Amino acid sequence: MAELQEVQITEEKPLLPGQTPEAAKTHSVETPYGSVTFTVYGTPKPKRPAILTYHDVGLNYKSCFQPLFQFGDMQEIIQNFVRVHVDAPGMEEGAPVFPLGYQYPSLDQLADMIPCILQYLNFSTVIGVGVGAGAYILSRYALNHPDTVEGLVLINIDPNAKGWMDWAAHKLTGLTSSVSEMILGHLFSQEELSRNSELIQKYRNIITHAPNLENIELYWNSYNNRRDLNFERGGDITLKCPVMLVVGDQAPHEDAVMADSGGQPQLTQPGKLTEAFKYFLQGMGYMASSCMTRLSRSRTASLTSAASIDGNRSRSRTLSQSSESGTLPSGPPGHTMEVSC
Numbered sequence: 001m002a003e004l005q006e007v008q009i010t011e012e013k014p015l016l017p018g019q020t021p022e023a024a025k026t027h028s029v030e031t032p033y034g035s036v037t038f039t040v041y042g043t044p045k046p047k048r049p050a051i052l053t054y055h056d057v058g059l060n061y062k063s064c065f066q067p068l069f070q071f072g073d074m075q076e077i078i079q080n081f082v083r084v085h086v087d088a089p090g091m092e093e094g095a096p097v098f099p100l101g102y103q104y105p106s107l108d109q110l111a112d113m114i115p116c117i118l119q120y121l122n123f124s125t126v127i128g129v130g131v132g133a134g135a136y137i138l139s140r141y142a143l144n145h146p147d148t149v150e151g152l153v154l155i156n157i158d159p160n161a162k163g164w165m166d167w168a169a170h171k172l173t174g175l176t177s178s179v180s181e182m183i184l185g186h187l188f189s190q191e192e193l194s195r196n197s198e199l200i201q202k203y204r205n206i207i208t209h210a211p212n213l214e215n216i217e218l219y220w221n222s223y224n225n226r227r228d229l230n231f232e233r234g235g236d237i238t239l240k241c242p243v244m245l246v247v248g249d250q251a252p253h254e255d256a257v258m259a260d261s262g263g264q265p266q267l268t269q270p271g272k273l274t275e276a277f278k279y280f281l282q283g284m285g286y287m288a289s290s291c292m293t294r295l296s297r298s299r300t301a302s303l304t305s306a307a308s309i310d311g312n313r314s315r316s317r318t319l320s321q322s323s324e325s326g327t328l329p330s331g332p333p334g335h336t337m338e339v340s341c
Helices: 061-069 072-078 107-111 114-121 133-144 164-176 179-187 190-195 198-208 213-224 270-283 294-301
Strands: 005-010 023-031 034-041 050-054 083-087 126-131 149-155 243-247 318-320 336-340
Touching: 023 114, 034 114, 050 061, 050 114, 050 133, 061 072, 061 083, 061 126, 061 270, 072 270, 083 114, 107 133, 107 213, 126 133, 133 149, 133 213, 149 270, 179 190, 179 198, 179 213, 190 198, 198 213, 243 270, 270 336
Parallel strands: 050 083, 050 126, 126 149, 149 243, 243 336
Antiparallel strands: 005 023, 023 034, 034 083, 318 336
């Protein structure tokens, strides 16, 4: 592969007592669809897959995943797995704006870049963690390369192409709203945007004043032009690996455990998501000695529980290992875990 670049950086973040800064290496590799940048944390562990993340539209790997992977309880996980955080082309920090007329890759083509990353790193298998557009990309990759994906964590995924009504609504919204406002409406629910919390203000500022906003709009357009994944429950087109489906309580399609907009649980509920992720990894045969607290007690009491955590967001519908209403099909029964945060 041509034009490989490697930069040694140290992530700036609050450290836990006794914790040392985690070194990261940023790489760029050329693919048939252009250059892609990714950042690697940690070192490969024997007989363990890498955790590979892919972010949503309007974000990069840092703004999408840092609150989750810097969460205290997550440290037990990241000590056991090497991580690869992929930035969609033009979304990495300091990325130049693409020239006028640049043909941005489709989501399918973005998925086809991932084998180049794994080949460069000499990684054979991954556990994918994707949000929104990133969840779609990782699902497409898993369909095309099932032998390299051991598991998927899919947050707020919409596996369907936009229908005519969606297109009409999108066009009308575009007449009265800026690109940044449309993307915010994809990331967060209208209720969250109306409350205009500190988190919303932060991400509105990030997206509105992004120096690469033209690039973000290209990624946004590719997302809106996505094809159906055409999943079939019990059919030939299905995910062969265990899947953890995650949706925020504020997402409009929460009951179907998939959403086109609303709620970013990796930002607002990193604790609950971390604990669910630990349970998911245990179900795959990893981290057997991990200490499971609140979630394991909830699991013992019932597969589907309702809880109030510190008075925030009364619903915590967790650990329904198989559901017949709208879940993404995956392999044998019992391989789908649903989490609402």
